[in-house]
Amino acid sequence: MTAEDDEEEQKLLANMEKEFGIPEGFLIEMIALEKEYLFQLRRRSVIKNIEKMIAEFAED
Amino acid sequence: MYLQKIKIKNFGVYNGENFIVFDKDNNKNICLIDGNNGYGKTTLYKAIYYCLYGVMEKYKERMDNMNEHALSNGDLRTSVELHFIHDGKYYQITRSLATLKYPITQINDISEAVTMLEDGITVKNIDNRINDILPREASQFFFFDGEDIKRYASLENTEATREAIELVLGIPAIRYALQDLDSIQKDLIRKRRKEMEKSKNQAELAEREEANIQNIKLREEKIEEAKKKKKKFLSIKEELLEKLEEQKILKPIVEQRRELTKRQVEIDNKIKDIKGEEKEMYEKLSYLILKPLIKKAYKKIVEESKAKQRIFDEIASAKAMIKEIDRILRTRKCICGDTINNLGEKILKEKQKTYQKKIKESDKFTIGDILEKQQKLSEILRIVDKIEGDYKNILRRKEELLFESDEISSELKSINKKLHSTMSQEGYEKLEEKYKEVDLEIVKLAQDIKWAEEEYKALSSEQEKIQNEILESKIRSPKLEKLNKQIGLINKSKDALNSYLEKIIAIKKRRIEKEASEVFKELTNKKGVFVGVKINDDYTIRIVDKDGGIVDTDKISAGEKQILALSFIAGLRKSTDKQAPVVMDTPFGRLDHEHKTNVMKFLHRLANQIILLATDEDVNEDNIDIIAPYIGKKYEIQFQPDKKSSVLMEVG
Numbered sequence: 114m115t116a117e118d119d120e121e122e123q124k125l126l127a128n129m130e131k132e133f134g135i136p137e138g139f140l141i142e143m144i145a146l147e148k149e150y151l152f153q154l155r156r157r158s159v160i161k162n163i164e165k166m167i168a169e170f171a172e173d
Numbered sequence: 174m175y176l177q178k179i180k181i182k183n184f185g186v187y188n189g190e191n192f193i194v195f196d197k198d199n200n201k202n203i204c205l206i207d208g209n210n211g212y213g214k215t216t217l218y219k220a221i222y223y224c225l226y227g228v229m230e231k232y233k234e235r236m237d238n239m240n241e242h243a244l245s246n247g248d249l250r251t252s253v254e255l256h257f258i259h260d261g262k263y264y265q266i267t268r269s270l271a272t273l274k275y276p277i278t279q280i281n282d283i284s285e286a287v288t289m290l291e292d293g294i295t296v297k298n299i300d301n302r303i304n305d306i307l308p309r310e311a312s313q314f315f316f317f318d319g320e321d322i323k324r325y326a327s328l329e330n331t332e333a334t335r336e337a338i339e340l341v342l343g344i345p346a347i348r349y350a351l352q353d354l355d356s357i358q359k360d361l362i363r364k365r366r367k368e369m370e371k372s373k374n375q376a377e378l379a380e381r382e383e384a385n386i387q388n389i390k391l392r393e394e395k396i397e398e399a400k401k402k403k404k405k406f407l408s409i410k411e412e413l414l415e416k417l418e419e420q421k422i423l424k425p426i427v428e429q430r431r432e433l434t435k436r437q438v439e440i441d442n443k444i445k446d447i448k449g450e451e452k453e454m455y456e457k458l459s460y461l462i463l464k465p466l467i468k469k470a471y472k473k474i475v476e477e478s479k480a481k482q483r484i485f486d487e488i489a490s491a492k493a494m495i496k497e498i499d500r501i502l503r504t505r506k507c508i509c510g511d512t513i514n515n516l517g518e519k520i521l522k523e524k525q526k527t528y529q530k531k532i533k534e535s536d537k538f539t540i541g542d543i544l545e546k547q548q549k550l551s552e553i554l555r556i557v558d559k560i561e562g563d564y565k566n567i568l569r570r571k572e573e574l575l576f577e578s579d580e581i582s583s584e585l586k587s588i589n590k591k592l593h594s595t596m597s598q599e600g601y602e603k604l605e606e607k608y609k610e611v612d613l614e615i616v617k618l619a620q621d622i623k624w625a626e627e628e629y630k631a632l633s634s635e636q637e638k639i640q641n642e643i644l645e646s647k648i649r650s651p652k653l654e655k656l657n658k659q660i661g662l663i664n665k666s667k668d669a670l671n672s673y674l675e676k677i678i679a680i681k682k683r684r685i686e687k688e689a690s691e692v693f694k695e696l697t698n699k700k701g702v703f704v705g706v707k708i709n710d711d712y713t714i715r716i717v718d719k720d721g722g723i724v725d726t727d728k729i730s731a732g733e734k735q736i737l738a739l740s741f742i743a744g745l746r747k748s749t750d751k752q753a754p755v756v757m758d759t760p761f762g763r764l765d766h767e768h769k770t771n772v773m774k775f776l777h778r779l780a781n782q783i784i785l786l787a788t789d790e791d792v793n794e795d796n797i798d799i800i801a802p803y804i805g806k807k808y809e810i811q812f813q814p815d816k817k818s819s820v821l822m823e824v825g
Contacts, residue, residue, distance in 0.1 A: 114747070114748055114749055114750045118748070119750070121680070122677060122680070125673065125676060125680070126673060129669040129670070129672060129673045130669065132669065132672075133665045133666070133668055133669035133672075135662065135666055135669055136662070139662070139666065140666060140669060140670065140673070143350050143666070144346055144347065144350055147346040147347070147349045147350045147353070148343065151304075151305070151308075151345060151346055152300075152301045152304035152305055152308065156349075156353070159349075159353060160353050160356060160357060163350075163354070163357060164357055167357060167659050167662055167663065168655075168659065170662060171655070171658040171659040171661070171662045172655075172658070
């Protein structure tokens with residue numbers, strides 16, 4: 114995957130945030146987190162991190 | 174992931190310590206490992222896989238990985254060591270098997286150990302780290318048997334293959350995000366309900382909300398399921414339509430064949446009839462042999478008849494002359510008006526006598542029998558002529574029919590060649606029937622989706638109403654407010670991610686399609702006929718021909734499937750952020766010379782690092798020049814019959 118492809122995917126995600134009225138960076142951060150923990154068996158720690166993110170972004 | 178070194182000790186057929194050290198020059202990215210069948214090429218491939226993922230559970234498999242010669246000589250340890258660079262870090266993985274006694278009688282006699290170092294520091298969760306670098310399920314697109322990959326060009330993908338493809342494309346991260354959001358949302362709603370249960374009104378709202386959410390969830394699932402089904406049926410419909418179209422194009426030719434076959438039967442019957450007529454004519458043909466004789470006899474009779482006719486005419490003339498002389502003698506006046514003298518009278522009487530003599534001589538003369546003979550012969554001749562005419566007519570008709578029959582046969586031959594792949598009428602009707610069934614199912618599913626969407630819309634609007642009521646309720650505790658905001662964010666995020674998922678899959682498929690098409694066009698030996706590939710919703714891959722039609726996968730050869738699958742892998746590799754070496758066992762499988770040459774020319778561009786496990790049938794002095802500029806290292810597997818084991822030797 115080229116850098117341009119990666120940029121296109123990030124841009125699309127950012128557009129989704131705008132289109133659906135989601136605080137900037139929330140989806141991008143969440144997907145990055147999911148990718149990082151993709152092969153971790155302890156899903157609970159991912160969920161805890163996302164919960165924290167929701168709490169932070171919902172206040173924005 | 175870029176391999177630096179592989180060290181294997183007493184693994185499988187390999188005895189003692191064996192090394193492969195890879196070239197660090199990026200322009201020489203092919204490592205060629207040459208070995209005869211049974212010498213240990215696949216064992217090397219298995220060793221790399223084993224070192225990364227282990228997976229040896231069964232006693233037999235573990236046992237197979239330990240070199241028999243080493244074991245029998247008291248060396249009871251087997252290991253594989255991989256050294257590689259990934260994302261700028263140096264890794265070393267060592268996986269080993271050991272036993273304390275030999276012979277081994279049970280699985281517990283063998284112990285397995287694995288260690289992993291990242292820049293010299295021990296990694297704790299080894300499996301997770303390895304899967305981060307290259308997920309086991311994704312490794313099939315990096316380590317493969319050249320011939321075996323043709324399964325990616327099959328008509329259907331297994332669920333496991335689809336999942337592996339999505340894993341390489343990074344799709345599971347989005348699906349996990351949706352699942353996690355769902356689970357967090359449930360938890361938040363439960364918390365909010367508890368908050369709201371503090372007042373009766375809110376408790377009722379909470380109950381309504383929960384029930385409504387359940388209903389929405391059910392509708393969502395129903396819509397999702399129906400959409401999935403519809404998608405599947407649409408894809409089946411498309412394939413059936415293509416087949417039907419193909420058959421439709423051939424239908425007029427089929428009709429022509431039917432007409433020609435019918436005509437041929439008619440002609441054959443006519444030929445049979447005419448042969449019967451010909452046979453009947455044989456009895457009469459003897460007349461034809463006699464025809465020259467009959468003709469000769471007839472000619473003679475005609476001449477005779479003419480001669481007799483002349484005599485007959487002469488008699489009639491003589492009679493007329495006698496009558497005229499009588500008149501002259503009676504009137505004694507000549508025709509010229511002069512009076513007849515005695516001498517004239519005498520001459521006339523003499524002349525009259527001559528005529529009377531002539532008449533007397535011809536008293537016996539009759540012409541009737543001659544005419545009768547002539548008539549009979551004429552009749553015979555007419556019959557013979559008719560027989561001859563009829564026979565010639567039969568021969569002409571027979572020749573015309575045989576010519577027409579030949580013409581039809583050759584036309585039928587050419588049509589049959591064209592229709593070689595045409596299905597029977599029965600098969601075509603079955604296909605049409607199936608198409609109708611599928612079409613009906615799609616209409617039904619579209620209706621189901623419509624109804625479910627209408628219900629979903631109504632429930633969503635009800636949900637909005639409930640949400641408003643909740644907001645309007647006077648409680649507005651800071652905690653409830655916070656929970657509402659969080660639930661709201663989750664709702665919006667789920668909608669956004671669902672939309673993103675759909676779009677990103679389409680984008681990634683387009684990328685694979687583009688790259689795979691480019692590679693396929695380079696590899697195929699039917700350039701100009703096959704112009705690209707198409708990736709279906711289930712990630713199955715099809716060839717597109719120059720007319721934009723989809724080529725039936727059943728009709729392409731094993732070699733074509735192999736290059737189609739290789740193109741797909743190339744496309745997939747370009748669309749993923751996972752980078753690893755390509756290890757190809759039996760790299761050219763069943764490829765013909767042209768395909769093989771095309772693949773060899775392309776090979777160095779397939780990945781940053783390529784390990785080719787080949788026989789001298791795959792790579793030899795006739796073709797090594799194609800890849801020679803890209804070969805960094807070359808190893809040869811040498812078999813030692815005394816140890817029934819192999820060793821690796823660097824050559825060249």
